[in-house]
Amino acid sequence: MTATVAKLYDQRTAPRHSVGLDGTLRDDNNRPYEVVVSDLSLTGFIIPGSANLKIPSRIGLGLTGLGGRSAQVVRKDGQGWYGCVFDVPLTDAELNSVVVERPKSTVVSLPWTPDPILDAPSFRDERLSPLIKVLIIAGATGALWGGLAAAVWPSL
The missing domain is CATH 2.40.10.220 (predicted glycosyltransferase like domains)
Structure with missing residues (x-):
């Protein structure tokens, strides 16, 4: 080496x-x-x-x-x-x-152009409110318990 x-x-x-x-x-x-x-x-x-x-x-x-x-x-x-x-x-x-010229600035500008895909409305962070989250969880839980009860009930 x-x-x-x-x-x-x-x-x-x-x-x-x-x-x-x-x-x-x-x-x-x-x-x-x-x-x-x-x-x-x-x-x-x-x-x-x-x-x-x-x-x-x-x-x-x-x-x-x-x-x-x-x-x-x-x-x-x-x-x-x-x-x-x-x-x-x-x-x-x-x-x-x-x-020779010895640049004085330490800032290097970077080229930037907007990205049409990442800046599109479908990619923006649109969070749900806490109330909507609770309603979704409660509804999903109720539906699962209802499905379980319907599956078990006829066999009793």
Whole structure:
């Protein structure tokens, strides 16, 4: 396994940029961890070992200016730093927007459109009043006892 990790580490070809960007990492159980990405490239990033991640494991990384990205943890060095590879590499424009322009806002707007099925009146929560619930239970109980009595009565 060590040879595989070293091979993956040595195959890095994209230039690295020291960035120090705050981000949110989500592990394979979707637990969030606040991290600082210290090194970023088109193909991956390095983070300190603040989270206990397995190698290999699937993670998600949210960065200001990029939004959420899926990645895989591929190595951990002797100081506890994790090396991660993006599932889909960044574009030059995305990397430039984070490295050069340094976005100021930590708010990433998410596209949202109403769902016609879930917002339909038939899916809305329409609860019954307590009185109606009691009447339904009493009626069902009476009907069951009546059916039981009718079934038992002729045999007596």
